[in-house]
């Protein structure tokens with residue numbers, strides 16, 4: 001194994017772009033990264049910064065150690081079946097929601113080494129969070145490689161059963177969208193309360209950053225941090241009472257259950273299970 005395994009991305013969209021950006025920023029050599037896509041436009045941003053790009057997925061498989069399958073779940077069967085007779089045996093890392101490792105291995109010809117990963121877009125700024133699951137064909141060295149790649153752009157942890165990848169998707173894969181949604185709502189409400197939009201934005205985003213930073217570094221759990229902001233008979237108490245009356249925790253749970261359930265239904269739709 002070289003220090004930096006060669007990684008090829010099939011699909012150069014949002015998530016591949018976030019991972020590539022994070023890897024480059026972390027010092028991964030550009031010469032060890034390659035991308036293919038059917039869209040020249042998707043590739044152009046990568047070509048512009050000197051990365052190898054192309055449209056031939058089989059050629060990519062032949063020139064890397066790790067293939068990251070980064071197309072939409074709906075495209076995965078056709079993309080992987082077209083690779084089934086490739087003589088090379090790279091480690092495949094699928095980042096697709098839903099699609100089981102067993103289906104991927106079967107479409108790839110039967111005994112492919114497949115890691116299912118569920119990363120998230122903050123990988124772009126080295127604060128990603130990834131859940132990983134390996135099929136039985138993945139060697140110890142390949143597990144180390146998968147961890148090396150995803151761990152370079154944030155935290156990466158293994159789950160012991162594949163169904164937990166749907167839970168990871170609900171927490172961290174889709175999770176950035178929930179926080180962005182809250183930011184959007186806080187900015188709009190701040191404007192309605194009379195702040196200039198740029199001030200509402202700066203204050204809301206800095207608060208999100210500060211809260212996350214505190215929650216990560218504090219020696220107490222988020223509920224205690226929340227209590228410390230919430231003075232008895234004070235202002236926060238009123239805000240939290242409104243959240244509680246609207247069933248905030250229940251809404252979050254329902255949203256995350258719907259997210260995880262979509263992982264299951266995607267698998268059923270796309271694998272014929």
Ligand SMILES: NC(=O)C1=CN([C@@H]2O[C@H](COP(=O)(O)OP(=O)(O)OC[C@H]3O[C@@H](n4cnc5c(N)ncnc54)[C@H](O)[C@@H]3O)[C@@H](O)[C@H]2O)C=CC1
Pocket residue numbers: 010011012013014015016036037038039042057070071072073075079095096097118119120121173174
């Ligand atoms: N966007 C996100 O936050 C996350 C996405 N994912 C997963 O990552 C995968 C990609 O998602 P996005 O990047 O958001 O989608 P995207 O639509 O931005 O990117 C997919 C890319 O695949 C390309 N593509 C389609 N067919 C192809 C083929 N035959 N060969 C090569 N490239 C092909 C498309 O042109 C497109 O550029 C999905 O499976 C999704 O479930 C996982 C975690 C987070």
Ligand SMILES: O=C(O)[C@@H]1CCC=N1
Pocket residue numbers: 097169173174
């Ligand atoms: O929304 C999706 O399906 C993808 C998977 C996790 C985040 N984005």
